[in-house]
Amino acid sequence: MDSPHPTSAIVPTYARANVAFDHGEGCWLVSTDGERYLDFGAGIAVTSVGHAHPHMVETLNRQGAKLWHVSNLYQTPEGERFARRLADATFADLVFFTNSGAEANEAAIKMARRRQWIDGHGERYRVLTFEGAFHGRTLATIAAGGQKKYLEGFGPKVEGFDQIPLGDLDAVEAAVGPETAAILIEPIQGEGGVRMVPPSFLRGLREICDLRGLLLIFDEVQTGIGRTGRFFAYEHSGVRPDILTSAKGIGGGFPMSACLATADAARGLTAGVHGTTFGGNALAMAIGNATLDIVLAPGFLERVAELGLLFRQRLAELKDRHPKLIEEIRGEGLMVGLKLTIPPGEFAEAALGQKLLLIPAGDNVVRILPPLVVTEAEIAEGVRRLDAACAALEQRLAVAVN
Numbered sequence: 130m131d132s133p134h135p136t137s138a139i140v141p142t143y144a145r146a147n148v149a150f151d152h153g154e155g156c157w158l159v160s161t162d163g164e165r166y167l168d169f170g171a172g173i174a175v176t177s178v179g180h181a182h183p184h185m186v187e188t189l190n191r192q193g194a195k196l197w198h199v200s201n202l203y204q205t206p207e208g209e210r211f212a213r214r215l216a217d218a219t220f221a222d223l224v225f226f227t228n229s230g231a232e233a234n235e236a237a238i239k240m241a242r243r244r245q246w247i248d249g250h251g252e253r254y255r256v257l258t259f260e261g262a263f264h265g266r267t268l269a270t271i272a273a274g275g276q277k278k279y280l281e282g283f284g285p286k287v288e289g290f291d292q293i294p295l296g297d298l299d300a301v302e303a304a305v306g307p308e309t310a311a312i313l314i315e316p317i318q319g320e321g322g323v324r325m326v327p328p329s330f331l332r333g334l335r336e337i338c339d340l341r342g343l344l345l346i347f348d349e350v351q352t353g354i355g356r357t358g359r360f361f362a363y364e365h366s367g368v369r370p371d372i373l374t375s376a377k378g379i380g381g382g383f384p385m386s387a388c389l390a391t392a393d394a395a396r397g398l399t400a401g402v403h404g405t406t407f408g409g410n411a412l413a414m415a416i417g418n419a420t421l422d423i424v425l426a427p428g429f430l431e432r433v434a435e436l437g438l439l440f441r442q443r444l445a446e447l448k449d450r451h452p453k454l455i456e457e458i459r460g461e462g463l464m465v466g467l468k469l470t471i472p473p474g475e476f477a478e479a480a481l482g483q484k485l486l487l488i489p490a491g492d493n494v495v496r497i498l499p500p501l502v503v504t505e506a507e508i509a510e511g512v513r514r515l516d517a518a519c520a521a522l523e524q525r526l527a528v529a530v531n
């Protein structure tokens with residue numbers, strides 16, 4: 130496909146579809162040429178409360194006219210309030226605010242290593258991670274994710290990450306050594322292809338961590354803030370982490386993130402040992418609080434869970450109609466994956482042809498991540514467009530065979 134911007138001044142690291150959007154409302158986006166698209170990608174699970182939510186817009190305007198940033202040299206009342214609300218709604222006692230998923234994971238890794246160090250275990254710095262994981266694109270987080278395609282050409286892999294197969298507790302036991310500090314895992318792998326992690330595996334990890342003095346870190350950058358029908362996905366398993374990272378949906382589209390922890394896990398992070406200029410600024414904190422106003426409102430998460438069930442029922446019917454394309458429905462709440470027989474990029478392109486936005490992932494899976502404010506009628510419309518995309522693909526496959 131020819132680039133719409135042959136003279137673009139943006140580094141060409143992204144394979145962009147040939148469409149640009151002018152504005153959005155709820156689950157809908159309107160392109161610069163006036164076409165309406167159903168947004169079931171939510172900017173990769175980011176626009177959790179939909180586009181241009183009145184409460185988010187009002188908050189942005191109000192805080193934007195008042196105060197954006199003062200730095201972490203001063204008190205931040207909005208941040209104190211946001212941190213308290215996050216702690217009260219979770220396992221955590223303390224929150225460190227950051228600006229992206231990768232940066233929240235960097236904070237989590239540093240926090241775990243430093244906790245070991247302050248307890249006299251400076252030799253414990255290694256982190257166990259899992260095949261198919263994705264933790265971001267910084268030098269340390271590509272080492273944590275362990276994927277060759279993200280590591281290649283960027284020099285020596287950052288030391289201290291050991292990768293094991295997902296779901297194999299014996300392999301975890303065997304991989305824990307005297308230098309191990311922590312285990313880092315997504316409770317549901319997102320980029321890896323909406324790969325579910327059995328609760329028994331998470332319980333096993335918790336036991337190993339308790340027995341061996343390791344910290345358990347959940348990367349909930351994608352699964353958090355209501356995406357799976359609970360505030361955080363760990364609640365489904367009942368397994369509490371020591372440290373948890375949140376990003377994507379937390380600001381409803383405003384770039385921000387957080388690293389949550391128990392007071393015990395955060396013991397090593399004392400004054401001056403870690404920091405960020407932008408993290409937790411007044412504008413981000415006001416917007417984070419606005420996200421929580423919506424997501425933690427009574428009944429909101431229950432509704433996400435119910436809609437997720439309904440959606441997966443409709444998708445099971447879709448799979449029955451298109452068994453040659455769809456192999457499996459995966460997911461929890463409104464984090465859904467279709468395991469396909471064709472490359473997910475091809476499927477997403479066909480959906481784009483029906484003006485439906487989806488997100489390709491690994492393991493031959495296309496992700497469906499609608500804004501959490503999606504309605505039943507919009508789900509029905511999404512399934513209708515998926516059906517049309519499948520029909521178009523089947524027609525193309527039939528032509529290719531004959």
Ligand SMILES: *Cc1c(COP(=O)(O)O)cnc(C)c1O
Binds near residue numbers: 232266
């Ligand atoms: C997207 C993602 C990240 C990286 O977040 P960035 O904001 O792109 O740095 C890390 N972990 C998980 C599970 C993600 O889905």
